Amino acid sequence: MTDDALRILHVVRTRSFAGVERFVLRLAVAQAAAGHRVAVIGGDPARMTPALRAAGVGFATSGSSIHDILLIRRAAHDADIVATHMTAADAAAATALLGLPAALVATRHFTRRRGSRGPRRVYPAIERRIDAEIAISDAVARSIGLPSTVVHSGVEDAASPAPAARTRTVLMAQRLQPEKRTRTGLEAFAVSGLADRGWRLQIAGDGPERELLRADASTFGIAGSVELLGFRDDVADLYRRAGLLLAPCPVEGLGLSLLEGMATGLPAVAADAGGHSEILTGLDPRALFAANDVAAAARSLRALADDEAGRAALGAAGRERQRAEFSISSQLAGTEAVYRRAIASRRAGRREGVPRAAGAATGRRAR
Template identity: 60%
Template sequence: MTGPLRIVHAIRSAAFAGVEQFVLRLAVQQAADGHRVHVIGGDPARMRPGLAHPALSFAPATRTAETVQAIARAAPGADVVNTHMTAADAAAVMALAARRRRPPIVSTRHFTSPRGRFAGLPIDALVAGTIDAELSISRAVADAIGRASTVVHSGVAVSDLPARPRERTVLMAQRLESEKRTDLGIRAFASSGLAAHGWSLEIAGEGAQRAALEELAARLGVDARFLGFRDDLAERYRTAGVLLAPCPVEGLGLAVIEALAAALPVVAADAGGHREILAGLDPRALFEADDPDAAARALASLGDDAAGRFALGEAGRARQRAQFSIAAQARGTEEVYRAAIAVRARSRR
């Protein structure tokens, strides 16, 4: 099949976290590439404004039953259904499994873990016969999920904005949940000694751990600024001094890629997708995962090395442009779609 595609993205969600933003960015790029794209799921207040384009449309889906119904309605006019996270995988299978003529289902895998279980049965076993192709956002995800998949790295837009003066600020930008290890970042900043040299700590994001993290910062004497959810992170990436990314289980790490696009030097846990993004740059860009002392040493060293920070930022930006652009992601994703469409078309003959 050649020519523009009719693409459906499905998430069971009322949120606007990393996966929802991933879908929004990809859908917008796909529309710019000439395709028609329908997005199911995500916070309507934040998804709809970004999908205000004649080739884009949106339907909310906060529960599995709503997701099943929305996929069933959209499927007859679709060339491919791209699902995101296990609930949407299951919803697509429920909506389409009984249809002889249906679009292929391509499941994007975002996390370094297999699908869970439902009623005691492994979900992989329930959906494997209906999902036509799996796509992983990183090699780390592909190696962890226990399924054959194609790696297509997440990407962001290439930025041509002029440089801004950088502040002596260490920034963390992530959900405030236990697996993100924001606590490790606070401990690392406290141990780094950077505060005595005029550096400050900013933490952007919300989550269940916020109160505990505020208490930890106060106990360690860290005057951390908790910024809450921010829709201006792109500007913060242009003015902060270092991004600290302590999570040891990131499938890839969107904040890291966004920071690279802004030439912001990054110090990240040497685990998950972070390795794919940062390996081979300045050794200080990666620290041993779950080791606050190693993170503190990397921060202290870079904090005292303005030339090193600048060089790391420029090297990171060059890597993002070469390997982690949204245009490259859309091209790789389209190749997976067209291969799945061709296989399904042959199966009908």
């Protein structure tokens, strides 16, 4: 560790491996590579541990609320920053840090207010202990009802395959949960008529809608053109082989799968809502369709499927935007700037005996 390195503890308080956990894994590894000392509490041990261990990042499995509070408190004695992800982690860390000097920074991943799915009265006390809030997109910053600093999520640059390597495949890569609107995407593929033109739909991901999707494919008469792949560890390879990426979710905070696909030059079609709009606005107008509009999604798919040159141009433009605006290096710099401001704010507050600001101005960009 260098003299200016930070001691960072990430807390996610789940045992799963969805978008937030992937975000934490990617950021923790990058922070360790930048010279900081990093540890993580939470996430799927089987999928988190190998990469974290290889990067020199400590890992502990999340358990009960009491277990995690004690774990956080013990680790926080040797931390400059406790970085939380999702409300359960915010609550546990705010409790664990009572009387301790570590700064608490909450990253907001979703376009809703804290406690929107539960009793709101307990959250003001949690928010008073939080020193700064990071929003992963402008859409999230506008929705959370608190001051925040926008730091866009970043993904690693990736190799782009030759156009001939791409197949006539539409790919959806997401959890099979109702809010992801996978069934909307499936219906849009059916309405587009691409199955009759030799295109296939691949759906990578798992969840409670799996059998509903299988039944829908049969109902729409496209079962022979749809592959339900389940959870895949080789999604990066799927991005490099697919011809189009379809992202129908209207409530994404940003859209990691969308960015990962764009990094490979994969042209994307997405719901014009949430973080998707920030990522794709200004590229090919066919890349965005009105959220939940099956016919509009079908038109975008059909138009791009019929335009090989247009797909290549959209893929190249998307890749350029990912590298310019959604890189790991820019995320690291923005995140560290928020961390250091939070540390300074907490130290000043403790020294001067005055309350700390909850964060930067709503929607403020990291500098």
